[in-house]
Amino acid sequence: MPIKITDGLSAKELLHEEGIFTIDKGSALHQDIRPLRILILNLMPLKKPTELQLLRLLGDSPLQVEVDFCRTTSHESVHTDPSYLEQNYYTFDDIKDNYYDGLIITGAPVEQIPFEDVDYWPELTTYLDWSAGHAFSTLYFCWGAQAALYHYYGIEKRLLPEKLFGIFEYQLTQKGHPLLRGFDDRYFIPQSRHTAIDDIKVYNTPALDILSRSPENGINIIGTADHRRFFVLGHFEYDRRTLETEYLRDKNKGLPISVPKHYYPKDNDKNQPVFTWCSYAHLFYHNWLNIVYQETPYCLEDIGHGKFCVR
Template identity: 50%
Template structure:
């Protein structure tokens, strides 16, 4: 699927160099189809890195996707230039009267804080409430998944005794689920978090279904019964070096951090990690776009009738 993004977005040239199919706005406008409109609420500090991660996995289907980027306006963005934010990001106030086919809510490095202590929590709650009527399906990632489970269902998060950090094996619990169509019985995905949600609490909550779990990393993919809400506790969108960059960042800060599990050959952090999760990451996002967004979204949004 060609991803339709602004011609000047820095991630465009990076993705083109990787042979990812990216379509310029000028080319997209010449095609007589309605693209899927996907809004990304990017809560990560290094916004351009997360943009590239997500655009990469959104690029692999025949559908045309038009991506818009949104930031939390109630937060000071210290790690991304104002020029980049002004050029490419919108605030919730600028989009809240509109409708979108899909919404992605990213993770954020705030998981050891109580949800209510996060300075943009009120704004995030407003966005999550708005999404019920204005978005066909919402895909929550890592802390975003914990935030969504807490806001919509009251599911708590719990601090782990050590960081869940590495690449772990996951089982398919519901083989007939379209989101997992084409998945192997066991597959890999990266995790990087200090907190968890618990399977027993989710199973005891009406309206939620666990689709995939890991013996080591716990609950991985949860969906609402109406499939409008997808919650993924890991980071399938991470590229080859993301865990390595996080590891060396923490080492250089003098923090105690274990080498990411099942990531480096012989657990040697001086080597280059091999990717064993990319295929399922692409499949997860293309299945979401096809079965939970494209097949369900109206051709014309409510306000266009």
């Protein structure tokens, strides 16, 4: 089924080139089906690449998916044209009375700043509190996951001795979990962060289930038993060249940056990066959408009343 987006999104033409079908919201009204409604709070400074990466994964589904993008208003984006944001992004006031099957909250390059010092922190916590009654399942990744774990459970982040940068292997700790159905015992995911969470605090939080981890880098995926919150400390959505773009950006600026680990063959940045996480990324988002489809009440307004019946 096609993915339903606004006409103005820059990702639309590229998605067509990749064979991913899209449909505008006007045409979708003529289809006798209720699509899954997904809201994406895009906190990344470069909005357009993140849009494409996420839409590519959400569009690889037999379900019709309607995607809305939203943004913070308490932070002025300097990397994306304001007119583009006005045309294609909602604000909280625009969507606060809406209901969604799923919500995605992205990462942001602010991890070395205390949470309360991030200029849009109060607005982000408003989204986090609002989501409990307006979105059935929320997926948080990287800094978005750290922020949500801190807000909901008081789990702090800590600065790493060096940036965790590259492609890393993690092992499943809950085999058979619907979010990781079809995964091998081990999988790969890109990492690009200076901080980590307090794993001991996660283990001591009864509301949280650890779904995967590694001995070297700790916990990777966390969930709640009711499937309403999933936290991913990493970036399944990154495409083949994303880490390379970050690496070359910092290298060309003369900033201290190491070659991303387990990314280039023989760690030689003249070689093409190996795309070892692609199938896991598609499977992960397919599984999440399936959970959302199976468990969200058909009438989305029931989310606010705690009525979670299987379709």
